[in-house]
Each structure stands twice: as C-alpha cells, then as structure tokens.
Amino acid sequence: MGRAPCCEKMGLKRGPWTPEEDQVLIAFIQNYGHGNWRALPKQAGLLRCGKSCRLRWTNYLRPDIKRGNFSNEEEETIIKLHEMLGNRWSAIAGRLPGRTDNEIKNVWHTHLKKRLKKNQTTPEKKQNSTETSKCETSNSSLSEPAINSQPQSITENSSSYDSVSPQQSSSEFSSGADSSSVISVDNHDMGTMGEYNESSDNFFDIDESFWTDALAVENFNMPGDFSPSASNETQVQSSISSNSSNNDDGMDFWFDLFIQAGMQPVLPEF
DNA sequence: AAGAATTCCAACCGCCATTCG
DNA sequence: TCGAATGGCGGTTGGAATTCT
Known part of the structure; x- marks a missing residue:
C-alpha cells in the first residue's frame, strides 16, 4: 500500500496550536485518555491530524513537562x-x-x-x-x-513519559517496547491532571501554576535522575529491588552508564 | 529607528517499528 | 504469515523573537 499521508490535507489545520485547541485536547485526554491518536481529533472535535495531537501533547501539553531553561x-x-x-x-x-x-x-x-x-x-x-x-x-x-x-537489549523508553488514560493502569502502558522502562510513569500524569478539571473555574486558564502544580517536579532529582515521582515510586522501587537479584532488565547497564557519566543515580528510599 | 542577520523552538515530514486482525 | 494501521523517532523547517549594525 502507499503509505497513508500523515494528515489528510483536506480540512485539517496545521501550524501553531491555539490556546483553545490546547484546552480541547487537554480536556479530552483528561477525560478519555489517548488510546487512539488517529481517532482522537475527530472524537475531540479537533481539526488536526492525530499525529499533530500526539506531538502537541507529548512535547508541550503533557503535565509532567518541565518548562524553562535547561540548568x-x-x-x-x-x-x-x-x-x-x-x-x-x-x-x-x-x-x-x-x-x-x-x-x-x-x-x-x-x-x-x-x-x-x-x-x-x-x-x-x-x-x-x-x-x-x-x-x-x-x-x-x-x-x-x-x-x-550499546547493548542490544536496551530498548527505548522515551514514551514512558507519555501520559496515559486515566482509566488505564500503569501495567497496561508498560507493555511493548516500553517493557524495559525503568522510569515508567504511570497515571501520575493524569492523576494530577485530575485536579485540573472542567469544573474548575480556571480550567481554561493555562498558567504557570498548571505546570508546576501538576508536575510535582520537585520529585525529580537531577542530574541523571533515577528517582521516581511520587506516584511511580512503587514501580521504580520494584524495578530496582527486583534488579538486585535479577539483572535481566538491563538496570546494570544504566547504572554503569550513570557512573561512567560521573552522575549519581538517585535511588528511592525503601 | 529600522532593516538585516541570527537565534530559537514548535511543528511538520518521512521513515521505521510495532501491533493487530 | 502478511499487510494495514498506528505509534514513535530523528531530521528538518518556518517563522517569531531577539540581537546586531
């Protein structure tokens, strides 16, 4: 088959997102998650292609994104x-x-x-x-x-920061290519988003507090952070503790990597 | 003050990998 | 097993913002 175009050019908007579109996307994902990006814009009433929605979410709207200059x-x-x-x-x-x-x-x-x-x-x-x-x-x-x-066994886990449906468990989202994810974030994102709901007066006001409040960024420690956010702590802990007797998940590699990089992996206390 | 040059970043493109029927 | 659908990634670009002349 010929590869389907990323967006149907017909009638689909491109270019910068408006605050209104952002709000629609946030509200939709908060309520229904993003099980199917392709179908999402239609369901949410957005004139965007799914890919555009996914990028907007993962690169900008996701609540766990740390804004601002890099330290x-x-x-x-x-x-x-x-x-x-x-x-x-x-x-x-x-x-x-x-x-x-x-x-x-x-x-x-x-x-x-x-x-x-x-x-x-x-x-x-x-x-x-x-x-x-x-x-x-x-x-x-x-x-x-x-x-x-790099060892072949290492798989990417970038999507581990992808938020998930509030209805879905973290286990559902730790499958597939992300199965090796160590810093896999579960529904922490949407959990915090839950405070940011439609009933709130300022739901459609995305201000600075949205990012800081929703994030609990302070749970992260730089550099070379292995530390979990509050809600994914359990998962990370279990990953690490199980790793102590089982190295199959590649944790050793990442520990070595951090050591080589002169960084101090931050371990959760338990 | 204004135009040119440069910087910066959000968004897009196209390819590849994975999932699913 | 195969092909279509979908997701994810890295490279690239357009244009707004900033700096320079």
Whole structure:
C-alpha cells in the first residue's frame, strides 16, 4: 500500500496550536485518555491530524513537562549522554525527567553543539586544567558517539513519559517496547491532571501554576535522575529491588552508564 | 529607528517499528 | 504469515523573537 499521508490535507489545520485547541485536547485526554491518536481529533472535535495531537501533547501539553531553561546540570547530562548514545534523543530524554526529545534536540543544536565546537577550537588551553570542564569532557561528542557499544537489549523508553488514560493502569502502558522502562510513569500524569478539571473555574486558564502544580517536579532529582515521582515510586522501587537479584532488565547497564557519566543515580528510599 | 542577520523552538515530514486482525 | 494501521523517532523547517549594525 502507499503509505497513508500523515494528515489528510483536506480540512485539517496545521501550524501553531491555539490556546483553545490546547484546552480541547487537554480536556479530552483528561477525560478519555489517548488510546487512539488517529481517532482522537475527530472524537475531540479537533481539526488536526492525530499525529499533530500526539506531538502537541507529548512535547508541550503533557503535565509532567518541565518548562524553562535547561540548568547547567541538565546540559551537562545531555552532553554526556549524547556522547554515549549519539542522536538518540528519546533515549536521552528518558533520562531527563520533564524534558522532551524535541526540546533536548533543540537545545543540542542551538546551544550545546556550538559550545562544544567553540571549545574544540581551543582545547589546548584547557588541557592543563585539573578539573574536567563540562565542555572539555564532551569534546569527543563531536566525534562519533559510542552508540554501537550499546547493548542490544536496551530498548527505548522515551514514551514512558507519555501520559496515559486515566482509566488505564500503569501495567497496561508498560507493555511493548516500553517493557524495559525503568522510569515508567504511570497515571501520575493524569492523576494530577485530575485536579485540573472542567469544573474548575480556571480550567481554561493555562498558567504557570498548571505546570508546576501538576508536575510535582520537585520529585525529580537531577542530574541523571533515577528517582521516581511520587506516584511511580512503587514501580521504580520494584524495578530496582527486583534488579538486585535479577539483572535481566538491563538496570546494570544504566547504572554503569550513570557512573561512567560521573552522575549519581538517585535511588528511592525503601 | 529600522532593516538585516541570527537565534530559537514548535511543528511538520518521512521513515521505521510495532501491533493487530 | 502478511499487510494495514498506528505509534514513535530523528531530521528538518518556518517563522517569531531577539540581537546586531
């Protein structure tokens, strides 16, 4: 078959999303989840293709997204992970809670790559430095990343930040390609979204508090965060504890990765 | 003050992987 | 087992915002 076009060009809107569209999408996902992206826009009454809705949700509307500038620690983490993983933005995003692959990709192309290049032009000056600067450590990022050394067993889990239907259990969403997901977020997203309901007076006011309140971002610890949010804690704990006797899920790899990157995996207390 | 150049990022495109009937 | 449908990913782009001249 010929591949179906991403959007039926006929009658479907493109370009920037309006606040009204955002609100419709948020309200719909809050109430019904997003079992089928293709069908969602029609059901929600949006003149968008499903792909556009999914991108808008995952890259912008998802309640667990951390807005704002990247901290130095985050940037450093990106550089280090990029050095190890290459342009696997979703994998990198999976290690930076609250950040999307798109965002990380943008930051890489707009800031970090330039910064690394700049530092590469004057590497000698820094060689005597006893402390390894963040830029210097990542000079090698410009060369071929050690992507091939990654174990085959590792699967991407970027979608682990994808929100889920409020009616669906976390187990339903930990299947498939995400089965190895360690930082798999369950219905925490929609749980917090639950406070943000249609009956609320300010439901259609997406202000800063929406992001901060809904997120409980403080539950995340950077850099190289392994720490769970409050609601996915159980899952992470069980992942880690089961890993202590069973390494099949690849946790060891990620622990090694963090150690190599000079990062401190944050373990939950239990 | 204004036009040009540059930066930044949201959104799109197209391909690949996975799921499902 | 196969093909269609769908989801996900990385690369790219358009245009708004910002900075420079």
